[in-house]
Amino acid sequence: MLLALSDITKRFPGVLALDGARFDLRAGEVHAFMGENGAGKSTLMKIASGLFAPDHGAISLDGEPVSFANPAEAKLAGIHTVFQELTVLPNRSVAENLLIGREPVRAGGLWLDRKAMIAEAQSILDRLGIDLDARVQAGGLSTGQRQMVEIARACAQSPKVLILDEPTSSLGRAEEELLFSLIAQLKAEEVGIVYITHRMSEVFALSDRITVLRDGRFILTGETKNLDRPALIRAMVGRDVAEDRHGLDIDALPVAMETQGLARDPAVRGVDLTLHAGEVLGVAGLMGSGRTELARLLAGIDQPTGGTMTLFGEDYRPHDIRAALGRGVAYVSEDRKGLGLILPLTIGDNIALPSLDRLAERGLIAPRRIRDFARDWMQRLGVKAKDSAVAVETLSGGNQQKVSLAKWLAIQPRVILLDEPTRGVDVGAKAEIYKLIRQIAADGAAVLAISSELPELIQISDRIAVVAHGRISGVVPAAEATEEGLLDLAFDEGTAA
Amino acid sequence: MKPTRANLADYGLVVAVILIVGGLMVLSPAFRDPANLLGIGRQVAILGIAAAAMTFVILAGEIDLSVGAVASASAVVTAIVLAQGWGILAIPIGLLVGGLFGLLNGLLIVTIAVPSFIATLVSFFIAQGVALTLTGGQTILFDADWFRALFATGSFLGNRSAFWWLVAVALILWWLMARTRFGAQIYALGGDAESASMLGLPVGRLRLIIFTMTGALMGLVGMILIARIGNARADGAIGLEFDAIAAAVIGGARLGGGYGTMPRTMLGVLLIGVLNNGLAILNVDFNTQQVIKGGLVVAVVLIDRWARGKERTA
Numbered sequence: 001m002l003l004a005l006s007d008i009t010k011r012f013p014g015v016l017a018l019d020g021a022r023f024d025l026r027a028g029e030v031h032a033f034m035g036e037n038g039a040g041k042s043t044l045m046k047i048a049s050g051l052f053a054p055d056h057g058a059i060s061l062d063g064e065p066v067s068f069a070n071p072a073e074a075k076l077a078g079i080h081t082v083f084q085e086l087t088v089l090p091n092r093s094v095a096e097n098l099l100i101g102r103e104p105v106r107a108g109g110l111w112l113d114r115k116a117m118i119a120e121a122q123s124i125l126d127r128l129g130i131d132l133d134a135r136v137q138a139g140g141l142s143t144g145q146r147q148m149v150e151i152a153r154a155c156a157q158s159p160k161v162l163i164l165d166e167p168t169s170s171l172g173r174a175e176e177e178l179l180f181s182l183i184a185q186l187k188a189e190e191v192g193i194v195y196i197t198h199r200m201s202e203v204f205a206l207s208d209r210i211t212v213l214r215d216g217r218f219i220l221t222g223e224t225k226n227l228d229r230p231a232l233i234r235a236m237v238g239r240d241v242a243e244d245r246h247g248l249d250i251d252a253l254p255v256a257m258e259t260q261g262l263a264r265d266p267a268v269r270g271v272d273l274t275l276h277a278g279e280v281l282g283v284a285g286l287m288g289s290g291r292t293e294l295a296r297l298l299a300g301i302d303q304p305t306g307g308t309m310t311l312f313g314e315d316y317r318p319h320d321i322r323a324a325l326g327r328g329v330a331y332v333s334e335d336r337k338g339l340g341l342i343l344p345l346t347i348g349d350n351i352a353l354p355s356l357d358r359l360a361e362r363g364l365i366a367p368r369r370i371r372d373f374a375r376d377w378m379q380r381l382g383v384k385a386k387d388s389a390v391a392v393e394t395l396s397g398g399n400q401q402k403v404s405l406a407k408w409l410a411i412q413p414r415v416i417l418l419d420e421p422t423r424g425v426d427v428g429a430k431a432e433i434y435k436l437i438r439q440i441a442a443d444g445a446a447v448l449a450i451s452s453e454l455p456e457l458i459q460i461s462d463r464i465a466v467v468a469h470g471r472i473s474g475v476v477p478a479a480e481a482t483e484e485g486l487l488d489l490a491f492d493e494g495t496a497a
Numbered sequence: 498m499k500p501t502r503a504n505l506a507d508y509g510l511v512v513a514v515i516l517i518v519g520g521l522m523v524l525s526p527a528f529r530d531p532a533n534l535l536g537i538g539r540q541v542a543i544l545g546i547a548a549a550a551m552t553f554v555i556l557a558g559e560i561d562l563s564v565g566a567v568a569s570a571s572a573v574v575t576a577i578v579l580a581q582g583w584g585i586l587a588i589p590i591g592l593l594v595g596g597l598f599g600l601l602n603g604l605l606i607v608t609i610a611v612p613s614f615i616a617t618l619v620s621f622f623i624a625q626g627v628a629l630t631l632t633g634g635q636t637i638l639f640d641a642d643w644f645r646a647l648f649a650t651g652s653f654l655g656n657r658s659a660f661w662w663l664v665a666v667a668l669i670l671w672w673l674m675a676r677t678r679f680g681a682q683i684y685a686l687g688g689d690a691e692s693a694s695m696l697g698l699p700v701g702r703l704r705l706i707i708f709t710m711t712g713a714l715m716g717l718v719g720m721i722l723i724a725r726i727g728n729a730r731a732d733g734a735i736g737l738e739f740d741a742i743a744a745a746v747i748g749g750a751r752l753g754g755g756y757g758t759m760p761r762t763m764l765g766v767l768l769i770g771v772l773n774n775g776l777a778i779l780n781v782d783f784n785t786q787q788v789i790k791g792g793l794v795v796a797v798v799l800i801d802r803w804a805r806g807k808e809r810t811a
Binding site: 073075086088090091092101103105112 | 676677678680681682684685687688689691692693694695696697698699755756
């Protein structure tokens with residue numbers, strides 16, 4: 001056995017994150033590691049990579065017991081991790097990022113050898129087939145490119161064990177394929193790979209074995225070929241998740257928002273779209289297709305360079321987010337941390353934030369009012385936390401997303417724009433968020449939901465609009481949509497010109 | 498994508514220095530006197546060393562509000578040692594006093610996780626208290642011509658020794674920052690402290706080294722200060738922290754950490770030095786000079802942002 005973690009227990013203030021968890025890894029295998037958010041996958045892997053020390057339990061590498069005081073020791077032992085939280089430094093070049101801590105030096109370490117550094121970094125990138133210039137600043141890279149830098153950094157250090165935590169969550173299709181071929185190559189070199197992901201398709205395509213963790217406890221380890229999707233979902237959530245479809249008669253619904261020839265160079269190039277009150281309109285599209293840019297136009301974050309928008313029949317041209325909110329249009333961003341939530345604040349403060357005007361009396365705020373208000377919304381959305389005074393940063397991804405939704409629903413918007421509403425959220429919480437999204441629409445709001453996951457769109461939407469090359473390449477009723485059909489539209493070359 | 502960043506902001510600063518120097522040379526014969534131009538070099542020695550150290554601190558994503566008070570306290574201790582006739586021992590003692598205050602900053606920040614703003618504010622008060630207690634509010638006089646020559650007044654290659662100390666410190670810190678693995682780690686730390694620690698960099702040790710080094714350099718600043726004027730006061734270098742921050746920011750260092758270079762900080766120092774000198778020669782009073790300095794910082798930040806905006810769309 002290459003790496004074995006046995007009977008690991010880890011307690012954080014207030015939570016038992018791991019409760020006798022175990023995981024083992026063979027050389028030359030891809031071992032998928034699954035479980036809901038908050039199940040303890042990341043915590044266990046952070047223990048394996050020296051970031052946390054376990055309260056109890058043993059780690060062995062190549063049969064020898066080991067313990068790591070810090071990430072540097074784990075790396076020295078050959079365990080390299082690509083964390084979900086990207087550790088690419090924005091103020092440094094790609095080369096400096098790749099070779100951090102082992103920069104080539106001259107004169108006995110007194111001088112950095114920049115030429116050698118750039119040459120070495122470029123040769124790593126070229127060897128791995130990553131199309132990047134080693135000299136560019138990492139701050140200017142896309143999230144997907146940063147992810148590739150992160151992966152290259154780990155691969156370049158001839159790892160024994162490579163831990164990938166949700167590596168594809170920000171990758172485009174081409175980068176994804178590159179990653180998969182890298183994984184195959186590492187596998188052939190007898191590297192053991194731990195692959196944490198929420199994407200079933202990847203699990204079945206890539207992995208040799210699967211381990212499932214639930215609530216910090218070990219549930220099962222099995223050969224991938226002996227497991228199937230329903231079995232895994234049952235193992236992760238402890239119940240079956242229903243998959244059904246919707247399809248309202250949209251002609252009976254009032255038009256909430258309409259765009260004509262909406263454009264913003266160069267990403268959005270003439271979008272005609274109709275969104276009805278009471279429907280969920282799914283938006284599909286590849287990364288870089290312009291789907292997020294489109295939502296930002298609707299939300300008033302960016303200004304269009306052409307075209308018109310109307311809101312319930314009236315002219316709509318918000319000059320910023322505030323103006324859009326004033327008209328009842330709310331945007332729940334893809335990046336919960338960046339735009340959506342103020343992490344150190346409590347759940348209550350976060351939920352109440354956009355509604356403060358309504359909650360305040362003559363500029364003053366009664367804490368009890370906020371608490372009751374927040375409690376009400378936490379209950380409606382099923383936020384799992386002790387009370388509204390818990391800081392948002394301590395919640396799991398799914399609960400954070402619910403708080404983010406609650407905060408915007410609390411202002412009772414007429415139109416709500418959701419960008420990747422379940423990104424990084426586990427299966428069980430996903431099902432709950434789907435139900436919430438349907439409920440929002442049933443209550444009369446117009447919902448536009450962007451997602452990279454086609455099964456998700458098919459499940460939550462009434463209709464699905466596909467964006468390709470900055471235009472709508474097709475709108476399909478969810479009842480008739482297939483993943484293949486949607487992908488076909490997403491790759492549509494007819495709109496490219 | 499172009500591999501090198503558009504250097505508009507760099508050039509902007511150089512152009513500003515050239516325009517101001519050129520303008521002052523046209524306006525004032527006293528300014529263009531070579532003796533005056535050389536004099537600027539030693540006038541900025543103290544600010545320059547403080548700004549060089551501050552650049553390191555800012556680069557690491559921290560701030561040091563104690564530099565003026567620590568330099569003053571070291572100056573007072575050094576002057577007392579000199580007045581006691583202990584001679585050359587004054588030098589290590591002065592550096593040690595500064596270094597200890599720096600170490601205190603570092604320990605507060607690293608071991609009990611106090612933000613540097615607070616930790617260095619604490620040191621500021623302690624250093625001021627120590628200096629005031631030692632001087633009893635009096636000016637400390639000392640008599641040591643060798644000391645004054647070594648740190649400020651002596652002539653070497655056409656300029657005063659104070660200037661050469663600045664050159665030495667700036668070169669060494671530039672080398673540390675731009676040409677060593679230590680410097681690369683400081684950039685990483687300032688760019689994203691959390692990532693740096695996940696990458697296995699010795700984050701605590703790096704912070705400790707930076708603050709201790711800055712403290713020791715403030716010991717040197719204290720010595721240059723008293724060598725120049727021949728006596729020491731408890732408030733000798735108070736306010737230096739703000740000028741040092743201003744010079745680093747004018748040079749393009751960002752308070753969030755991760756950005757800043759030594760040559761550009763030195764340009765910032767030069768700009769402030771030239772401006773102070775020129776405005777004094779033109780008989781602009783000190784208070785007005787302060788207002789102009791404030792305006793300059795705002796202007797540089799705006800130009801920097803403008804240049805960066807261009808860079809992104811380029």
